[in-house]
Amino acid sequence: MADAATKADDYKVQAARPAIDLVKPGMKLGLGTGSTAYHFVEAVGELVRNGLEVLCVPTSEATRSHAEKLRIPLSSLDETPQLDLTVDGADEIDDQLRLIKGGGGALLREKIVATASDRMVVIADESKMSETLGSHPLPVEVVRFGLRATTRLIQALAAEAGCEGEVRLRPGQGDLPFITDQGNLIVDCAFHTIPEPEVLAFALKRVPGVVEHGLFLGLADVAIVAGSGGVQVIRRAGA
Numbered sequence: 001m002a003d004a005a006t007k008a009d010d011y012k013v014q015a016a017r018p019a020i021d022l023v024k025p026g027m028k029l030g031l032g033t034g035s036t037a038y039h040f041v042e043a044v045g046e047l048v049r050n051g052l053e054v055l056c057v058p059t060s061e062a063t064r065s066h067a068e069k070l071r072i073p074l075s076s077l078d079e080t081p082q083l084d085l086t087v088d089g090a091d092e093i094d095d096q097l098r099l100i101k102g103g104g105g106a107l108l109r110e111k112i113v114a115t116a117s118d119r120m121v122v123i124a125d126e127s128k129m130s131e132t133l134g135s136h137p138l139p140v141e142v143v144r145f146g147l148r149a150t151t152r153l154i155q156a157l158a159a160e161a162g163c164e165g166e167v168r169l170r171p172g173q174g175d176l177p178f179i180t181d182q183g184n185l186i187v188d189c190a191f192h193t194i195p196e197p198e199v200l201a202f203a204l205k206r207v208p209g210v211v212e213h214g215l216f217l218g219l220a221d222v223a224i225v226a227g228s229g230g231v232q233v234i235r236r237a238g239a
């Protein structure tokens with residue numbers, strides 16, 4: 001078990017390495033969240049220590065504090081509304097580079113930052129690749145008000161989009177629910193298979209209590225995926 005975890009972590013490091021070659025002096029970067037993006041942030045920290053000038057926008061408070069420790073110059077989207085490149089991880093990736101994100105609860109800021117970037121590069125180990133999205137539960141960020149009504153509506157509209165499964169509030173510390181950086185809740189939707197991600201995304205956007213969902217469609221331009229066969233670079237058609 002420990003060996004499998006070490007191998008997966010090695011792959012995350014291997015996926016992050018080529019992404020660092022895309023970083024050029026003066027770039028404005030979005031810094032992703034999670035255990036894979038962690039390695040990219042570490043590498044940016046090393047470049048900064050060696051004198052590279054970049055300006056970075058973190059996608060979560062966790063990444064902000066990591067970047068601060070590394071003395072990476074930080075900005076916000078208010079000060080720097082357009083970024084050159086965002087590098088982030090993913091929970092699931094299909095061959096059209098459609099993603100499920102938000103396993104760590106950072107999907108809202110991640111999507112805002114990725115959308116503000118000219119390019120989004122996803123880094124991942126091979127376990128994240130999937131023929132059909134849905135094997136990872138889809139995180140949906142919701143407001144607290146009307147939680148049960150929102151959950152019911154998510155279930156009903158998702159069923160119309162061909163997705164059925166348990167929709168449950170993500171637990172946090174003790175008896176408390178998980179709270180996002182924006183002070184919202186997350187419901188995880190265990191749909192197992194999402195036959196038409198675009199249809200589901202459209203349906204979820206019709207729910208007033210939904211702030212954002214973890215389907216990232218048409219956002220990732222490139223995926224760098226590391227595994228037993230080496231490192232593979234996958235480009236989205238037309239990107």
Ligand SMILES: O=C[C@H](O)[C@H](O)[C@H](O)COP(=O)(O)O
Nearest residue numbers: 034035036089102104105106
């Ligand atoms: O909310 C978290 C993010 O979407 C992460 O990028 C995603 O969960 C992948 O994380 P990891 O690289 O730790 O598997």
